[in-house]
């Protein structure tokens with residue numbers, strides 16, 4: 368059986384990656400429809416040996432579509448997802464719009480595949496920084512019972528889309544040319560800088576990005592885990608890094624954790640610091656793995672451990688996880 372698939376936001380950083388991975392993973396596609404804004408319609412994009420033309424997303428655009436990948440911001444998802452469901456398709460949404468909605472399963476296939484069974488038309492893809500953190504922590508939680516997580520993220524600019532990638536490249540070129548680089552689409556320039564400000568600040572002093580990690584961890588992994596997060600944007604194009612400190616209920620040691628992680632599907636352990644072996648963004652770029660290194664005891668607390676986690680935020684952090692959800696959907700529900 369093959370499926371009719373749509374990508375909403377096919378020209379964005381994540382939408383383009385979804386298209387690429389649908390081919391790479393040989394997803395069973397009968398027809399692919401590329402949907403976007405009015406100004407973004409009528410554009411020719413190659414898919415396999417076909418030239419597709421982008422069309423405007425809206426009423427009627429989802430008729431006959433089985434699965435729609437939404438790779439747009441939360442406002443567009445909020446407006447279009449109900450239309451897509453009305454027209455009979457299942458929406459896999461990459462935005463934060465529906466993630467905390469009780470009717471919407473929030474899925475990382477390696478962690479909570481069974482949650483997909485209760486979907487009512489929308490399945491939410493977790494935030495990139497949540498996905499890589501929970502893939503790394505799932506085996507540890509199952510064996511040692513995590514009670515607290517303190518995480519600092521070092522997130523690449525591709526997380527905020529194509530415009531931010533272009534801006535970082537332009538700022539570096541301007542810097543080399545001796546031009547002023549202080550103006551920016553961020554509150555401050557991102558090149559040669561670090562910004563503790565991803566998504567909006569809210570009244571409790573945290574950003575929405577940091578609260579996503581707190582709330583999504585509770586929904587996906589375990590509501591009893593306490594999370595304290597700091598999300599930082601750094602001048603890297605692709606690949607999010609995270610420094611994660613955990614405290615577990617059971618006694619924990621780095622060697623056993625290293626062995627446990629190396630057996631978990633989707634994780635690669637790179638951990639030999641004396642030989643400069645640890646994960647870095649350029650290791651992770653364009654691969655499907657969550658890389659873990661710098662696995663070491665936190666000597667300052669009982670059952671404490673520090674780890675360093677790196678993953679390609681456009682792949683496992685977004686497009687790959689979304690496609691793995693679609694693979695789960697056709698296996699478990701649409702009975703492919």
Ligand code: 2RA
Pocket residue numbers: 494495496522523525526527528565576
């Ligand atoms: C970011 N996680 O990195 C957010 C959205 N992709 O900007």
